[in-house]
Amino acid sequence: RSIIAIVPAAGIGSRMGADKPKQYLMLGHQSILAHTLDTLLAHPEITLVVVALHPQDNYFHQLPQSQHPRLTQVAGGGERADSVLAALDYAHTLNPDAWALVHDAARPCVTHDDITQLINAVDIHPQGAILAAPVRDTMKRSDANSHIVHTVDRALLWHALTPQFFPVSVLRQHLSAALAAKVSITDEASAMEWAGVMPGLVCGRIDNIKVTHPDDLQLAALFISQQ
Ligand code: C5P
Numbered sequence: 001r002s003i004i005a006i007v008p009a010a011g012i013g014s015r016m017g018a019d020k021p022k023q024y025l026m027l028g029h030q031s032i033l034a035h036t037l038d039t040l041l042a043h044p045e046i047t048l049v050v051v052a053l054h055p056q057d058n059y060f061h062q063l064p065q066s067q068h069p070r071l072t073q074v075a076g077g078g079e080r081a082d083s084v085l086a087a088l089d090y091a092h093t094l095n096p097d098a099w100a101l102v103h104d105a106a107r108p109c110v111t112h113d114d115i116t117q118l119i120n121a122v123d124i125h126p127q128g129a130i131l132a133a134p135v136r137d138t139m140k141r142s143d144a145n146s147h148i149v150h151t152v153d154r155a156l157l158w159h160a161l162t163p164q165f166f167p168v169s170v171l172r173q174h175l176s177a178a179l180a181a182k183v184s185i186t187d188e189a190s191a192m193e194w195a196g197v198m199p200g201l202v203c204g205r206i207d208n209i210k211v212t213h214p215d216d217l218q219l220a221a222l223f224i225s226q227q
Contacts, residue, residue, distance in 0.1 A: 002098040003119065004091045004168065005040045005049040008083040009033055009105030010076025012054065015212055022211055023105040024059040027221050032211055035108035035224060037065040043115050046101065050090055052076035052083035081175060081185040088172040096169045099128075102188050103163040106211045109223040110163065114204045118165050125200025128166035130189050131208065132158040132201040158201055161208050164188040166199070 013022030023033040030038075033051075040049050049071045053060050060066050060073065074090045076083030084102055091098055101119070103110065114131055121129045135157040140148045164187060171188055174195040178185050185191050189199045207223040209216060 006087040129200035130164040131204030
């Protein structure tokens with residue numbers, strides 16, 4: 001099985017309020033994206049990493065990883081799903097039988113073992129699977145005025161993480177159809193679900209956080225220092 005990692009890194013990270021896109025903020029000695037790429041490039045089952053970048057990206061070429069022989073860049077799109085689709089189009093021209101391991105640039109704390117666990121889970125989830133974490137808090141559904149309508153049973157609720165792992169050709173087909181149908185797509189599994197597939201959930205580490213707000217930076221730095 002050939003595995004191509006796809007890294008959507010074309011966002012501008014507006015919620016972070018920083019002077020550059022969040023994936024280029026420093027986490028210890030190197031940027032968030034550099035940490036993410038190092039983990040993916042070091043995994044022996046990943047043959048190629050395709051990074052989707054903003055068309056006006058001025059930072060990527062400064063990363064040492066940008067010259068890596070097993071790394072290619074493509075231009076991303078307006079939404080995360082558009083960026084993933086651009087990378088899938090490229091991967092499909094290389095090898096339509098490959099599997100895509102899609103991982104957010106902004107999740108630098110993912111571990112080698114969680115990636116391995118997800119890849120191996122395809123033996124029991126042949127249609128593909130995602131890393132996820134069980135919800136720990138009590139969950140409430142509200143109305144538009146922030147009043148509680150009811151409590152949602154958390155036993156069946158999960159946080160969807162990345163990587164998410166699907167066959168390149170199937171994911172490409174469902175993602176492009178879902179986008180054409182104007183369905184809201186915030187991860188790869190949503191496109192598969194929309195097409196009637198039931199991806200597997202693989203319990204991953206809860207420290208695989210997505211760096212979104214400024215507070216997350218310190219937390220991510222702590223998690224990485226502990227690995
Ligand atoms: O904004 P959010 O945290 O949901 O972004 C998740 C990932 O998707 C980030 O790594 C970001 O760079 C990427 N992204 C992208 N293209 C976009 C928007 C976000 O590749 N148009």
